[in-house]
Amino acid sequence: MKKGFFFSLDTALAVIVATVLIIGTFFNLSKGQEDVFGRLYISKIANDVLITLNKNKTLDTLDSALIKNRLNDILPDNLAFKLNITVYECDSSTCQKFNVVSGKNVLINPDSQEIDSITAKRSFLTFENNQIKYFSVAELRVWLR
């Protein structure tokens, strides 16, 4: 009886140690397979989008429908997005301070459910008669569908 008892305890201990080692190995293996460049790449794409839409003056229009169409055209199908443009204007001719312009802000897909999103930001100026009309901050959130 006693001989059998010790044999079982040894076996149980050995099995536990082996199981822990095997699970640990596979856990570390799966951890090592996480795509470290995936998020960096999505961040690059999000910044590319804001830069190009700023350079080709699409953002300056502050036209929600136009900007949304362009974003749908440019962004890969596997990426979902949310865009928020906050528009400020000078409080005076000396432009010492900016105030939020109510009614000018652009919100695209505001109710989309974000999953581990990545944010890109870009500020830009809108001119009118060679003078700064608006100062805007665009915040684009992008995530995998």
Added chain:
Amino acid sequence: MGLSSSNKLKGQFTTTEFLMIVFVLIFLITLATVIWNTVGKTIGEKTVKNELQSAAIDISDQLLKSQGLPTDWEGTSKIYSLGLVVGDHMIDEGKLRSMLNLPYSQIKSSLGIKTYEFYFKIVNLSGNIIQVDGKNAEVGLKPDTASNIVNSRRIAILNNQIVYADVITWR
């Protein structure tokens, strides 16, 4: 003094115990070998993929964010670094044309590519390759038979049009 039969057996393996131990040992050695090989293979593949991904992003950044060195490299024979833009993400058609006419080996050395191959193309939003002077805007070697391929698709502007710049690194 003679030993009793029970004392003779004390501390000895029986055939069944011996077989069980051998079986367990063979099983553990096989398992360890399989895990070792799997880990080695996974790490190796991951290292190659990481290198290619990092390279693809670096190359696309270099091409789309810098003018190159010297900045007017398209007019010189000594090119230290390639860059395609006049402003951030604004591709200059003249620089692109010059790059398309460079030998592949010179492009590779100017981009710091050593241990892998690369292919670059500029396509419109429909996926068709842009034409520059009647020539496809593509350089490098296509990865027809490669096992490790990474594509970094970036967004830029060429002639007031939004385009995709695809950098593909492979081995």
